[in-house]
Amino acid sequence: AAGVIQSPRHLIKEKRETATLKCYPIPRHDTVYWYQQGPGQDPQFLISFYEKMQSDKGSIPDRFSAQQFSDYHSELNMSSLELGDSALYFCASSSPSLAGVYYEQYFGPGTRLTVT
Amino acid sequence: QKEVEQNSGPLSVPEGAIASLNCTYSDRGSQSFFWYRQYSGKSPELIMSIYSNGDKEDGRFTAQLNKASQYVSLLIRDSQPSDSATYLCAVILRGTGGTSYGKLTFGQGTILTVHP
Numbered sequence: 600a601a602g603v604i605q606s607p608r609h610l611i612k613e614k615r616e617t618a619t620l621k622c623y624p625i626p627r628h629d630t631v632y633w634y635q636q637g638p639g640q641d642p643q644f645l646i647s648f649y650e651k652m653q654s655d656k657g658s659i660p661d662r663f664s665a666q667q668f669s670d671y672h673s674e675l676n677m678s679s680l681e682l683g684d685s686a687l688y689f690c691a692s693s694s695p696s697l698a699g700v701y702y703e704q705y706f707g708p709g710t711r712l713t714v715t
Numbered sequence: 716q717k718e719v720e721q722n723s724g725p726l727s728v729p730e731g732a733i734a735s736l737n738c739t740y741s742d743r744g745s746q747s748f749f750w751y752r753q754y755s756g757k758s759p760e761l762i763m764s765i766y767s768n769g770d771k772e773d774g775r776f777t778a779q780l781n782k783a784s785q786y787v788s789l790l791i792r793d794s795q796p797s798d799s800a801t802y803l804c805a806v807i808l809r810g811t812g813g814t815s816y817g818k819l820t821f822g823q824g825t826i827l828t829v830h831p
Binding site: 630632634641642643644647649654655657687689691693696700701702703704705706707708709711 | 746747749751756757758759760761764766803807815816817818819820821822823824
């Protein structure tokens with residue numbers, strides 16, 4: 600079965616540089632979520648999109664922005680990178696909710712971002 | 716206090732034993748509950764989802780949900796060394812004003828080691 604695709608898998612950037620992470624959801628999934636996981640921590644929600652519109656926003660720095668495109672893939676843009684941005688970034692996708700019940704989220708392999 | 720809390724680990728069990736993982740959550744109105752397994756440096760892998768009170772079994776895994784007591788648990792029968800991983804409890808909390816957009820809130824994870 601098709602899974603969530605993320606690219607690149609590894610990214611090394613210097614401080615103050617910009618990074619773009621891409622996510623391709625499972626076919627027919629219209630909702631995309633982005634999570635950040637620091638070393639030894641649980642994943643933290645950043646932002647989500649439903650039908651190409653931002654649906655929710657978590658603890659995402661103003662330096663970060665994201666969008667979902669017409670083909671449902673999503674991109675997370677990170678500018679003015681800081682050392683503390685080094686983390687694993689996961690994208691997850693899910694099928695539409697029903698009657699307020701949200702269903703399973705499937706995670707991509709992640710992008711490991713290292714800021715030096 | 717975290718909104719989703721897991722029993723403190725790490726947890727070590729012998730091969731063939733039952734591993735029991737517990738999780739409590741703060742929002743009584745939550746409706747969607749998940750268990751993920753995460754190997755070091757990899758992405759969370761969905762093991763079980765549960766939405767109604769009671770037990771749900773899938774192979775060696777059984778999830779139990781008690782909404783009145785606000786806890787969800789995961790039992791792993793016939794534990795294998797390959798089950799050694801961090802287990803993450805994730806809940807879709809109802810959110811401010813009763814609105815939820817599906818973001819997952821994770822517990823801090825329980826590290827499980829199954830020794831031969």
